[in-house]
Amino acid sequence: MISLLTTAIRFPDPESADPGGLLAVGGDLSVARLMEAYSHGIFPWYNDEHPILWWSPDPRPVLFPKDLVLDSRFRRYLRNHPFRVSVDTDFQAVISACAVMDRPGQAGTWITDDMIRAYVRLHQAGHAHSVECRLDGRLVGAIYGVSVGRAFFGESMFHEVPQASKVAFVHLVWLLKELKYHFMDCQQATPHVVRFGAREIPRKLFTRMVEAASAMNEEPDGWLTPAWWSDPDKRKEHLHHGW
Numbered sequence: 001m002i003s004l005l006t007t008a009i010r011f012p013d014p015e016s017a018d019p020g021g022l023l024a025v026g027g028d029l030s031v032a033r034l035m036e037a038y039s040h041g042i043f044p045w046y047n048d049e050h051p052i053l054w055w056s057p058d059p060r061p062v063l064f065p066k067d068l069v070l071d072s073r074f075r076r077y078l079r080n081h082p083f084r085v086s087v088d089t090d091f092q093a094v095i096s097a098c099a100v101m102d103r104p105g106q107a108g109t110w111i112t113d114d115m116i117r118a119y120v121r122l123h124q125a126g127h128a129h130s131v132e133c134r135l136d137g138r139l140v141g142a143i144y145g146v147s148v149g150r151a152f153f154g155e156s157m158f159h160e161v162p163q164a165s166k167v168a169f170v171h172l173v174w175l176l177k178e179l180k181y182h183f184m185d186c187q188q189a190t191p192h193v194v195r196f197g198a199r200e201i202p203r204k205l206f207t208r209m210v211e212a213a214s215a216m217n218e219e220p221d222g223w224l225t226p227a228w229w230s231d232p233d234k235r236k237e238h239l240h241h242g243w
Helices: 031-038 072-079 091-100 113-124 164-178 191-195 203-214 232-242
Strands: 022-025 053-055 060-063 084-087 128-135 138-148 151-159 183-185 199-201
Touching (some): 031 138, 060 191, 084 164, 091 151, 113 128, 113 138, 128 164, 138 164, 138 203, 151 164, 151 203, 183 203
Antiparallel strands (some): 084 128, 138 151
């Protein structure tokens, strides 16, 4: 049975979700409720025609930063890519661009105006982050997500030029590794994230992992752009030694 949320900020056991992963309906998108949801591996996904829907799919695709896979061709590209990569320089522009990006097989967007406002509030509270790629000063690709303790939940990405979202994704994983995050939740096992090393795990295990990572309440302070990202020689060194 799908739960109808009340004003109380709590969620049912994720194992009570229906076969498609739908767990609950209703509630709001306050910072407190979103943080409570993510701390149990639950996320909102809906459109303007529906009430707020809360999901906990089974299985769940997860990428452990140490397991990032880079094929030789993309590794070469990363050494000399043309983008200026940054962290948290314009979160609202990133989520707004993700909202309007055309996606094959998907009509409309789940990133509604209410969702944009809610995640901007999360960002302002220090719980949502973005990694951006710019070309000649223009934002051309990015990824954003939510941080809870040492768990990171990838939400959406976009690109306007080839490879931009992939470069942002890899730089995000590099940063997660440096900040000692336990894992990145990918929500859906797309070919894109699977190529980078994501693998599906049972929801029950995933929920335990999330709760353990979320228990580390103090999130890292290092959501800043690493200096070496803009130095091709240091990128080459990093790729040679670290990945």
